[in-house]
Each structure stands twice: as structure tokens, then as C-alpha cells.
Amino acid sequence: MKIDGIRMRGGSAFHKDLRKRVDAWFEAEGVDPYGDGRMWRKSAALIAGFVLMIGGFWLSDGGWAAIVGFGIPLGLFWAGLGFSVMHDGNHSAYARDKRVNRAMGFVLDIIGGSSYLWRHKHNRIHHSHPNIVGVDDDLEAGFFLRMAPGQDWLPMHRMQQWYMWPLYGFIAIKWHLLDDYTQMAQGQINDIPFARPKGRDLAEFVVGKIIFHSWCFIVPALIFGVGTAVAFWLLSAFVCGVMLAVVFQLAHCVEEADFIVPPTDGERIDIDWAELQLATTVDFAPENPLATWYLGGLNFQVVHHLFPRVCHVHYPEMAKIVAATAADHGLKYRCNPTVAGALASHFNWMRRMGLRPGSAPEATPLLSAGEPEPALR
Ligand SMILES: [Zn+2]
Numbered sequence: 001m002k003i004d005g006i007r008m009r010g011g012s013a014f015h016k017d018l019r020k021r022v023d024a025w026f027e028a029e030g031v032d033p034y035g036d037g038r039m040w041r042k043s044a045a046l047i048a049g050f051v052l053m054i055g056g057f058w059l060s061d062g063g064w065a066a067i068v069g070f071g072i073p074l075g076l077f078w079a080g081l082g083f084s085v086m087h088d089g090n091h092s093a094y095a096r097d098k099r100v101n102r103a104m105g106f107v108l109d110i111i112g113g114s115s116y117l118w119r120h121k122h123n124r125i126h127h128s129h130p131n132i133v134g135v136d137d138d139l140e141a142g143f144f145l146r147m148a149p150g151q152d153w154l155p156m157h158r159m160q161q162w163y164m165w166p167l168y169g170f171i172a173i174k175w176h177l178l179d180d181y182t183q184m185a186q187g188q189i190n191d192i193p194f195a196r197p198k199g200r201d202l203a204e205f206v207v208g209k210i211i212f213h214s215w216c217f218i219v220p221a222l223i224f225g226v227g228t229a230v231a232f233w234l235l236s237a238f239v240c241g242v243m244l245a246v247v248f249q250l251a252h253c254v255e256e257a258d259f260i261v262p263p264t265d266g267e268r269i270d271i272d273w274a275e276l277q278l279a280t281t282v283d284f285a286p287e288n289p290l291a292t293w294y295l296g297g298l299n300f301q302v303v304h305h306l307f308p309r310v311c312h313v314h315y316p317e318m319a320k321i322v323a324a325t326a327a328d329h330g331l332k333y334r335c336n337p338t339v340a341g342a343l344a345s346h347f348n349w350m351r352r353m354g355l356r357p358g359s360a361p362e363a364t365p366l367l368s369a370g371e372p373e374p375a376l377r
Pocket of ligand 1: 087091122127304308
């Protein structure tokens with residue numbers, strides 16, 4: 001994909017050295033880059049929890065206690081399947097066998113997304129161009145939020161660090177009702193065209209939507225009526241949306257991350273792919289075992305961006321290699337030590353982006369055409 005004003009190159013000394021060290025580590029450990037028993041156990045636990053919450057609700061009296069008691073944990077299992085199962089599957093990192101990856105990727109279709117569209121928007125657009133303003137779909141929230149320099153500012157953004165939290169809850173709801181259908185109708189994601197699915201891809205899209213709408217809306221509506229079914233979906237999808245959005249925001253939309261505004265004046269900036277990933281992505285809570293288990297290694301998102309086809313169970317060890325290699329090459333490996341620290345950093349970044357552009361807080365160094373950060377020269 002070509003982006004006006006940006007020339008992406010590969011093969012930096014850092015990237016070559018890092019690949020060599022990571023390959024040597026896999027060799028020394030005698031493991032391959034795919035998942036192992038830990039992935040199967042985790043997937044089984046998350047799928048069981050997800051199915052139990054849905055089944056438990058269907059067998060309940062459908063009252064408010066059941067909606068809340070089953071709906072909140074369902075939202076957490078729902079997001080967990082996104083973090084730890086479908087993400088690795090759609091990156092072909094879950095297993096060596098392509099059929100296993102495809103099946104685990106299809107979990108996304110069952111839980112309300114489209115694995116076909118995800119592979120385009122996440123693997124192709126987001127992973128190749130993290131934090132490049134106007135290209136990275138994860139920076140787009142319509143006019144509601146201003147996440148990066150170069151985006152339009154509105155007076156309401158002064159309060160965005162407060163209202164963004166509940167707004168995040170609507171991301172999954174919008175995804176279930178609108179995003180896949182509008183993107184499919186338009187044939188493009190964030191103005192970048194994609195080939196519409198055909199044959200087996202199209203069949204998976206349609207079957208996935210039928211399965212999702214059946215368990216999410218049709219069956220509960222038949223048991224309890226439309227109002228109860230919608231209330232249960234809204235609550236669980238809201239919890240899921242908050243989890244998904246916050247985790248992705250903590251990796252890219254924080255004070256430690258760089259953002260790139262493509263120049264519009266005919267200038268070009270030169271970016272090394274691996275150094276771009278390092279500059280625009282931030283790890284968090286590396287010593288927190290619960291976060292590492294539940295988030296599918298997305299708290300080690302620097303490693304994920306550098307090695308997206310390696311299963312996340314290997315990330316904690318690989319992060320140490322990335323940090324050491326970056327230091328040896330004079331590059332900055334960015335990490336917030338705790339979840340609380342990462343949340344505070346996201347809050348502070350959004351507060352800064354919500355101030356009128358040109359006012360003091362936005363004057364901190366940002367990667368842009370005029371001011372390339374030394375690490376990316
Ligand atoms: Zn990914």
C-alpha cells in the first residue's frame with residue numbers, strides 16, 4: 001500500500017539483529033513460534049465461560065439480576081476470546097496448521113465481527129501503519145474523539161478524557177450493527193479499498209452473521225421477548241467494548257507513543273518498518289500475570305507488532321530480547337510498568353489532544369514531517 005508522503009523501508013540493523021536474536025532464542029528453547037498446550041487450555045476456558053454465561057442466561061428467569069449477573073461476565077469472556085483466541089488465529093499464529101488458524105479466526109465471526117474484514121483492517125492497515133494519522137483505522141472515532149495530532153479539533157474534545165470511557169462501550173455495539181455491513185457495502189475501510197469476499201470467504205461471512213444474530217438476538221428474544229434480549233446484549237456488548245477499546249488504546253494512544261502525520265506539502269518522510277513499530281507501540285504491565293493471561297499478550301504489543309505471526313504465549317520472554325536489542329541500537333523500548341500507569345497515560349494523552357491545537361501542551365515533540373524523531377531518521 002502506498003501512502004503519499006511516506007516511504008516505508010525495511011532491513012534496518014536493529015531489525016536484522018532482533019530477528020537473529022529471536023531465532024536463536026527459539027532454537028535454544030527448542031520450541032516453535034506457534035501456540036502450545038497453554039493456548040488450548042486458555043481457549044477452552046474462555047469458550048466454556050462464554051457458553052456457560054449464555055446458557056445460564058437462557059435458563060434463568062430473565063430478570064435484572066440475571067441480566068447483570070450473566071451479562072457482565074459474558075462481556076469479559078467475549079473480549080477475552082477476541083484478545084486470546086481469534087487474534088492469534090487471524091494472524092496465523094495460533095498453530096502451524098492453517099485449518100486451526102482459520103477455525104480460531106472464525107471465532108470472531110461467531111462473536112459478532114468478520115474475520116475477513118478484520119484481516120484487512122487489522123493485519124493489513126493497522127499493523128502496517130500504526131499511528132499514521134489518516135491511515136490507521138484504530139485512530140478513527142468519527143468526530144467524537146481527537147486521538148492524534150493532525151486530526152480535526154472540536155470544542156467538545158476538551159472533555160474527551162472524561163466521556164471517552166463510556167463512549168468506548170459503544171464500539172462493539174456499533175460493530176455488531178453497522179461497521180461490517182457499511183464497509184462491505186462501500187468496499188473500503190478508511191478510504192482504502194479491499195476486495196469483497198467471494199466463495200468460501202463470503203460463505204463464512206454469511207454463516208458467521210447467522211450464527212451471531214441467532215445466539216445474540218433471536219434465541220433470547222424468543223425466550224424472553226425483545227426488550228430483555230436487547231438489554232442483555234447492550235450490557236454485555238458494552239462491557240466487551242470498553243475492554244477491547246481500552247486495551248488497544250493503552251498500546252498506542254498514550255503519552256509514550258509517537259504519531260505520524262503524513263506531510264501534505266510534497267515532502268516525504270522515510271520510515272523503517274521495525275523502528276516505526278517500536279516508536280508507535282507501548283507495552284504495559286509486563287509483570288502482571290493476570291493481565292498477560294487475559295489480554296492475550298496484548299500488553300506486550302511491541303513484540304506483537306514486530307512478530308505478529310508468533311503466538312502470544314512467547315511474548316513475555318521475547319519482550320526482554322526486544323528491550324535489550326533496542327537498547328544496544330540506541331532505540332527506545334517503551335513500556336508502562338502497571339495497568340494503572342498506562343490508564344493514566346491514556347487519560348493524559350487524550351486530555352492533551354482535547355486542547356485547542358497550538359496551545360502549549362501539544363507542543364511536545366511529535367513525529368511529523370517537520371520533526372522526525374532521531375530514532376526514525
Ligand atoms: Zn494484531
